[in-house]
Amino acid sequence: MCSSDLSIEYxxxxxxxxxxxxxxxxxxxAKAGYSVIGCDLPEKRSQLEKELAGTGVKxxxxxxxxxVKSDFLIYSVEAENIEKVVERYGPxxxxxxxxxxxxxxxxxxxxxxxxxLPESVNIVSCHSLHGPSVNPKGQTLIVIKHRSSDEAYQKxxxxxxxxx
Numbered sequence: 550m551c552s553s554d555l556s557i558e559y560x561x562x563x564x565x566x567x568x569x570x571x572x573x574x575x576x577x578x579a580k581a582g583y584s585v586i587g588c589d590l591p592e593k594r595s596q597l598e599k600e601l602a603g604t605g606v607k608x609x610x611x612x613x614x615x616x617v618k619s620d621f622l623i624y625s626v627e628a629e630n631i632e633k634v635v636e637r638y639g640p641x642x643x644x645x646x647x648x649x650x651x652x653x654x655x656x657x658x659x660x661x662x663x664x665x666l667p668e669s670v671n672i673v674s675c676h677s678l679h680g681p682s683v684n685p686k687g688q689t690l691i692v693i694k695h696r697s698s699d700e701a702y703q704k705x706x707x708x709x710x711x712x713x
Contacts, residue, residue, distance in 0.1 A: 560708070563587060563619025565612040565638055567597055570651050571625030572606075574712065579605035581711045588615050612638030621647045621708055623675075628654040632661040639665035647671045647701050647708075659695055671701035675709060686713030 562578045564571045564587035571587065579585040585606045589597055598608050609615050616622060616638045626634050631652050639662070642648060648670050650658040655676065662672050672695040692709055694702045 560620040563615040566625035616641040625651040628652040635661040644669040671697035673705035
């Protein structure tokens, strides 16, 4: 795992998957002042741009664009799709990035991360104990240090702390 010289204030936060949970977290990070980028299926781009206009969340073309730019990358896709999505975009992940997932089932997510993410990537995943219609402030969030430097884990904890 690489350590990064970036402080969390200057980290680019990326989302691959902007369904209800991805949008909730993307908006929350953007509202806290972070640079936030993301993508979803190509056919959803136009709708997402309209829906997220004015929030500070920038929609990019695809997961490769998001993966190469993100210092902190969150996969927010369904558990049944996580392997194929990580297989497609994971190898493009920026060296030293911190990667998390928001799937409801962690085993397929972690297996996909181990299989397709570069060794230089820190894996600090999460599990939200709330749904997308609930404000994350005050809700339980489990943070999982899987394959990570201590420095990257501490950065992930601080970033997740923004959620309240």
